Amino acid sequence: MDFLLDASLFASTLRMVTPILLAALGGAICARVGLFNVGLEGLILIGAFSAIVGNHFTGNVLAAVLIAVLCSLLFSIIFGYMSIHLKANVIVVGIALNFLALGLTTFSLRAIFDVKGAYYNKDMVGLPKWDIPLLKDIPWLGDVLSGHSPLVYLSILLVIGLQYFLFKTVTGFRLLASGENPTAARSLGIKVSRIQYGAVLICGVLCGLAGAQLSLGNVTMFTEGMTSGRGFIALVATMLGQSNPIGVMASSMLFGFMDALSIRLQGFALPTHFTMMLPYIVTIIAMLFFKDKGYIQEARKSNESSR
Amino acid sequence: MLLQMDSITKSYGSVTANSQVQFSLNRGEIHALVGENGAGKTTLMRILYGMESPTSGEILLDGKAVSFASPADAIKHRIGMVHQHFMLFPTFTIAENIVIGREPSKGIGFDRKAAAAETERIGKLYGMPVDPWKKVADCSLGMQQRVEILKVLYQGAEVIILDEPTGVLTPLEVKELLVAIKGLAAQGKSFVLISHKLQEIMEVADRVTVLRDGKVTGTVDAKDTNAEDLSRLMVGRDLIHISRNEASRGKKVLEVAGLSIKGAKTKPVLTNISLHVDEGEIVGIAGISGNGQSELIQAISGLMKTDHGVIKLLGQDVTGASVGSIRERGLAHIPEDRYQWGVAKDATVTENGLMGHTDRHQKLGILNGSGIRGMVSEWVSRFGIKTGSLSTKAQFLSGGNLQKLIVARELAQHTPFLIAAEPTRGVDVGAMEIIHGELLKKRDEKGAILLISSELTEILKLSDRILIMYEGQIVGELDAESATEEQISLLMAGGKAVG
Numbered sequence: 001m002d003f004l005l006d007a008s009l010f011a012s013t014l015r016m017v018t019p020i021l022l023a024a025l026g027g028a029i030c031a032r033v034g035l036f037n038v039g040l041e042g043l044i045l046i047g048a049f050s051a052i053v054g055n056h057f058t059g060n061v062l063a064a065v066l067i068a069v070l071c072s073l074l075f076s077i078i079f080g081y082m083s084i085h086l087k088a089n090v091i092v093v094g095i096a097l098n099f100l101a102l103g104l105t106t107f108s109l110r111a112i113f114d115v116k117g118a119y120y121n122k123d124m125v126g127l128p129k130w131d132i133p134l135l136k137d138i139p140w141l142g143d144v145l146s147g148h149s150p151l152v153y154l155s156i157l158l159v160i161g162l163q164y165f166l167f168k169t170v171t172g173f174r175l176l177a178s179g180e181n182p183t184a185a186r187s188l189g190i191k192v193s194r195i196q197y198g199a200v201l202i203c204g205v206l207c208g209l210a211g212a213q214l215s216l217g218n219v220t221m222f223t224e225g226m227t228s229g230r231g232f233i234a235l236v237a238t239m240l241g242q243s244n245p246i247g248v249m250a251s252s253m254l255f256g257f258m259d260a261l262s263i264r265l266q267g268f269a270l271p272t273h274f275t276m277m278l279p280y281i282v283t284i285i286a287m288l289f290f291k292d293k294g295y296i297q298e299a300r301k302s303n304e305s306s307r
Numbered sequence: 308m309l310l311q312m313d314s315i316t317k318s319y320g321s322v323t324a325n326s327q328v329q330f331s332l333n334r335g336e337i338h339a340l341v342g343e344n345g346a347g348k349t350t351l352m353r354i355l356y357g358m359e360s361p362t363s364g365e366i367l368l369d370g371k372a373v374s375f376a377s378p379a380d381a382i383k384h385r386i387g388m389v390h391q392h393f394m395l396f397p398t399f400t401i402a403e404n405i406v407i408g409r410e411p412s413k414g415i416g417f418d419r420k421a422a423a424a425e426t427e428r429i430g431k432l433y434g435m436p437v438d439p440w441k442k443v444a445d446c447s448l449g450m451q452q453r454v455e456i457l458k459v460l461y462q463g464a465e466v467i468i469l470d471e472p473t474g475v476l477t478p479l480e481v482k483e484l485l486v487a488i489k490g491l492a493a494q495g496k497s498f499v500l501i502s503h504k505l506q507e508i509m510e511v512a513d514r515v516t517v518l519r520d521g522k523v524t525g526t527v528d529a530k531d532t533n534a535e536d537l538s539r540l541m542v543g544r545d546l547i548h549i550s551r552n553e554a555s556r557g558k559k560v561l562e563v564a565g566l567s568i569k570g571a572k573t574k575p576v577l578t579n580i581s582l583h584v585d586e587g588e589i590v591g592i593a594g595i596s597g598n599g600q601s602e603l604i605q606a607i608s609g610l611m612k613t614d615h616g617v618i619k620l621l622g623q624d625v626t627g628a629s630v631g632s633i634r635e636r637g638l639a640h641i642p643e644d645r646y647q648w649g650v651a652k653d654a655t656v657t658e659n660g661l662m663g664h665t666d667r668h669q670k671l672g673i674l675n676g677s678g679i680r681g682m683v684s685e686w687v688s689r690f691g692i693k694t695g696s697l698s699t700k701a702q703f704l705s706g707g708n709l710q711k712l713i714v715a716r717e718l719a720q721h722t723p724f725l726i727a728a729e730p731t732r733g734v735d736v737g738a739m740e741i742i743h744g745e746l747l748k749k750r751d752e753k754g755a756i757l758l759i760s761s762e763l764t765e766i767l768k769l770s771d772r773i774l775i776m777y778e779g780q781i782v783g784e785l786d787a788e789s790a791t792e793e794q795i796s797l798l799m800a801g802g803k804a805v806g
Contacts, residue, residue, distance in 0.1 A: 184394035188408040189379025
């Protein structure tokens with residue numbers, strides 16, 4: 001098994017997991033304010049595409065990432081306006097945005113780059129790889145943890161930051177309150193819609209970063225529908241992690257690992273389509289173990305009994 | 308005078324919820340606000356709490372005109388409200404629930420230790436101790452009520468509005484609450500108390516204002532009035548004293564023998580329950596809520612699986628049968644929690660009335676709309692259900708009116724057996740009178756009724772026989788003629804029957 005579970009497998013796990021983790025954190029913060037954001041997939045796709053567009057026109061990676069964040073942010077404002085302001089069904093809005101994103105990116109790909117299917121340009125610069133001093137010299141661990149894009153490291157810092165924000169700060173506390181019992185929160189003068197908008201915008205930023213990592217970190221290109229379900233996997237990671245940043249990281253790691261493993265297994269003469277099923281089988285099995293353990297159910301149960 | 312509401316009028320389109328209402332409150336006073344369901348009490352208090360703005364009229368606080376755009380404004384002016392349905396966060400701790408909105412902080416951090424200390428301090432100060440670190444979901448309803456009041460006090464309220472605070476409490480918790488309110492009033496806090504329970508009002512209130520159809524029909528000193536005068540002001544006429552006819556018992560309708568449910572916890576939920584209800588009698592089950600009554604009715608109506616025992620309806624074994632088939636054989640059920648079991652909130656009055664009556668009003672699967680509307684509108688007029696129209700959504704009806712709709716619907720099944728669980732919870736005296744009258748009428752028409760109620764007066768008024776439940780067992784059976792409230796209370800609390 002040594003050659004199967006070597007350092008590069010774990011390194012690629014980290015790379016694969018970053019887009020999922022970033023989006024799942026966005027999904028978690030939305031779930032915490034009571035908005036189940038099915039539109040993660042679309043938001044990542046928008047981020048991935050606009051990162052390439054930014055890269056192509058500015059030639060600057062930082063500007064490209066900022067443009068990705070900005071575009072996903074704009075897209076998430078649509079989600080927020082529809083679901084918070086117009087009180088549309090969040091699931092419907094999310095699905096609509098996913099299809100909109102798919103169509104929009106495919107169309108723009110042809111309109112801007114005049115290509116079909118994929119855009120690649122050798123002049124484009126991907127995200128830099130950071131070697132972490134000291135860490136990179138540690139055998140094995142250095143191979144796994146060092147040499148990733150800044151977004152990989154940022155995502156881990158974000159986990160810690162969000163965990164602190166949600167459970168240790170006053171604003172985070174109010175955010176949790178708005179999700180748990182919006183009526184009660186409103187009756188206390190907490191501005192629930194403002195908090196919901198905030199959460200949706202943060203989600204937009206995170207999905208923009210996820211998209212940038214996808215199109216500039218893992219590879220340096222954009223292909224139609226290149227998210228290929230990562231947004232939905234992120235959604236599952238959100239639920240599995242109980243919308244808890246640390247928990248979300250753990251479940252994202254599981255999916256990222258299965259993702260990396262499935263690619264690795266292709267080298268062992270296993271059919272591609274079989275190995276590609278692996279992450280999803282694990283998802284279903286994981287859901288079985290976590291049935292009715294969510295904090296939302298818990299809240300709902302106790303709400304019922306107190307009526 | 309601390310607070311004055313002057314000529315408050317509130318209209319929604321053509322409906323006037325409050326008309327020229329005058330209401331005042333002195334410092335340290337407990338001022339009760341009573342009236343039938345839909346008389347406009349809650350609307351008036353929502354205006355005071357900034358949740359609604361009045362169409363005309365003004366609010367004076369310490370003689371100065373104020374207007375509240377939101378509850379936050381009202382809180383700033385030291386007005387707090389405890390809602391009928393608790394506004395709590397069940398997965399949060401007591402301390403978190405109390406300090407929310409004005410949390411003690413360290414930088415951007417939420418200082419939970421300080422919150423707990425502060426909670427402990429005000430709990431002691433106001434004589435309502437709580438465990439700050441306990442989750443609200445794990446608290447009894449009485450404790451949750453206490454958390455609500457402490458929250459309002461923590462916000463600095465001088466005027467506290469209590470909307471039906473005792474509706475869900477056990478008799479002991481009610482007593483504690485009333486003592487606490489009196490104590491706070493003695494410390495200078497002022498209370499507006501909305502309640503249907505005239506006895507409680509007579510016990511604590513200094514003054515009483517009665518609303519009927521949005522207008523004030525009288526403001527009186529509590530010491531110059533009595534429960535009967537108040538109900539006359541509320542209903543606008545004298546209440547008819549329901550006379551009970553002699554019970555004429557027939558054959559057994561419901562028989563339960565040796566019924567037990569183990570339940571998930573270590574204590575069994577129901578232990579060896581045996582009872583029977585005969586034609587033409589009302590059997591009342593008294594008990595503090597949570598002693599197995601809910602499980603018993605769920606078992607009888609087929610909603611809950613049983614472990615041992617036999618349930619027979621009209622001589623047929625229905626143990627483990629489906630809800631549908633039990634109802635078909637002759638059971639109607641007024642459920643205890645109207646929102647969870649009784650109605651679909653988003654469905655209209657007509658649709659809610661139709662539930663369970665679909666078979667009678669269909670031909671080849673097509674519903675007969677006019678027949679259904681005729682049936683429901685007959686109920687609306689007979690029970691005096693206040694609703695905008697037949698197509699109003701159930702969620703917009705007040706609790707009492709919803710309850711009347713459910714009672715009408717279940718009585719219209721004309722089944723030999725009826726379970727009536729808390730049939731008048733949250734219902735005003737006028738509606739209570741109608742519901743009680745209808746239940747007794749059903750009994751006189753040879754119906755068998757199993758009545759479950761946490762209101763002793765209701766049990767004593769309606770029942771022919773009284774069973775008392777304690778910790779999942781029937782601990783006593785009393786004849787309604789000779790039973791006294793003391794006897795029942797003692798058995799309900801787990802004591803032994805005397806005499």
